[in-house]
Amino acid sequence: MGQTLYSHALRILTCAQCGAPLDASAEGGRFTCAYCSAVSSFARRDESADLSAASAGRAADVSEQERYARLRQQDRQPAAIPDAIAALLVDGHLPEDRVANAEAQWRDVRSQIAITPSFPVCERFFHLTVILAPHFDERRRRAALETAVELLPDAGHRHVLRCMLAREAARARDFTAAEAWLAPANPRPTDLEQDTAYRLAAATLASARGDYPKVVELLGFGRDDVPLENRTEVACWILRIDALEHLGREADAIAEMNDLVKQWGVDRIRHTIGLHAPLTLCERSFGDAVGRAAAKQQANARGSAEAEVRAIEVKLEQLSPSYGRLFSQLMIGTAILTFLFGSVWTCVLTGMIETDPLFGMHARVLCPRICDDCVPPYLIESWSTTTNGNNTSSSTNIYCSDAAGRMVGMEANNQLWLDAVNGAPWLDRYEVPGGMWTMWFTIMATFAPFMLVIVFALKLRGALARREQRARVALDLEAARANRARFG
Ligand SMILES: [Zn+2]
Structure with missing residues (x-):
């Protein structure tokens, strides 16, 4: 496979002046923006420190038992996000009408980092990049993520952003690039956000390769096997349920997908599955859940149509008393x-x-x-x-x-x-x-x-009054019966 937009061999950064994607090279040098003609200089791309830290992390002497215990502890607490960022979110996501505002903040914070890369400034830049990335087109997304990786001094921030780049590369079926982006990321972090980011990226790569045992190794067989950060857990569950389908555990996959659809609704799950595109995931289990949800909706509609007919029939009966009763x-x-x-x-x-x-x-x-x-x-x-x-x-x-x-x-x-x-x-x-x-x-x-x-x-x-009322109710009854007939 040739180069993709997420190829690690490329280097695409954001122009500091106009924010457009700028083609740089791994060796560094001076580059002219094709949009605003501003000239930017970049040093050589250097991942050596992160690569050796990742190897050290892989070999760290913290046991998996200890690591999982620490991750589970964090799973019970809500994610700590700076208030300024939380104020932009609705249900954990950036709504479309706030994207322009967030983007303006992103450019402003980027210029602040050039003056002083203090932690609060870097943290805001990191979170803004994470929430904005899904709203950018692919080339700008790549540029924003890679720029943030190079600017941010915090290893944890770089870890999460590299995992996002790896996940994008895996979705584009650029497996070499996905592995290259993951290489400088510690596969055994003790921070839940970093761990979930790594699992989501690695599982996306495994799923794209058809390596389903690897997907369940990363995400577990059941929902509670692996602690996951709340914002991306549903995306992880989708990958896991899809793997279950492919591993001959279709009944489990269908049962869990039905639970998910009941809890979150068809549209939200369809949206989350769509975020993995072009991977087509959970075709059987989601198809089943959609069918059941539709059948249930149909049954509810039939039930209420039937109840309406009966209520109107009773009303009509009350409007037509017998001669004996009248007497x-x-x-x-x-x-x-x-x-x-x-x-x-x-x-x-x-x-x-x-x-x-x-x-x-x-x-x-x-x-x-x-x-x-x-x-x-x-x-x-x-x-x-x-x-x-x-x-x-x-x-x-x-x-x-x-x-x-x-x-x-x-x-x-x-x-x-x-x-x-x-x-x-x-x-x-x-x-x-x-x-x-x-x-x-x-x-x-x-x-x-x-x-x-x-x-x-x-x-x-x-x-006489009842006769008029009866005529109106009879029309209602006719309409209600026609409505009921639609459900067979
Ligand atoms: Zn520019």
Whole structure:
């Protein structure tokens, strides 16, 4: 394979004046920017110190047990990022609309490093490079990463950036370049960020080569086998699940991918898989998870369409009561209204005002049926009786008048009241049997037909309103059924 954009033999740096990529050479010298014509001088590329540090790291006497223990400890803590950088991020990523701002900061911090490469300045430059790199086109990305590698004095920063360059080279299938970029990086760091960067780069290289046992050696078989830094762990899991697919552990791969999709959603996982392009990863497991997610969504949609149809059917049923129910509602409504109205009417007119409850008509109809010389109007006598000093009972007697007019005269001077209280036998023939009860029952019987008409009118109005409502609900039901039919 020939040279790629990530070839280690090339040297592409960023023009200090305009920020454009600048072709330099490993030997160093003076180079003119093709965009702004500024001339920059670079010393020879020198990786010897990092190469020997990496060999020393490989042979370091810290045991793997000790190293993993330290990495796991860091995995439980959130990554320490300078506040100025954290303020640029949303969910750990740089949003597109803040790229220009971050880029301006990157150029500014780069000029600060030329004055003093103090650690806080270098740290900001490092983080800005890491978060900006995915937003650059390939040539600018290469230039930004390589420039930062050469400018930053901290070995840890250079380690992470070289791993990023190695990963880009592996994605471009430039395996020689990927190995060359990884060579000066310590393969056994005790810092979690550096360790994860190395694993991600080395696993990307192994995956591109089809060396799947190497991928699981680096990333483990299960999710918790290897401690990984939070920002890139999902990208690592994608490589690992893909390796499981290729190693005949398809069921594990599918189960884990389904968990991932449930946790993060189809779009986010598709995006993360896409970040490994042109490598095509997790085709079977992600295909399965997408299918299941779609089926689940379909089932949910079918369920809610079904529920909607049922709810509208119930509503329509309530809007179409049976004749039996309507009839009983009519009867009960009439009974309640008649009872209330009849009772109040009788109590007020006969009980309190002491008069004919129908303004003379009642007596005119009833009195001829009580005795031969019984005539209207009613004469109503009420009194209370107290027995043993504390039991008080009240009585109301209703009499028709006599045809001769004697009783009306007696009423005027209270004589009739006295005879009624004393229970004079001559009064018996004029007394209306049942008294107040008779008034009450007959008033209710008189009012009942009118109440029936009122309740019927109200019900009819309700029925007409319901008919309109039913027509609207029927349309809704039709739409809901059509919607349900779409799900078969
Ligand atoms: Zn320039």
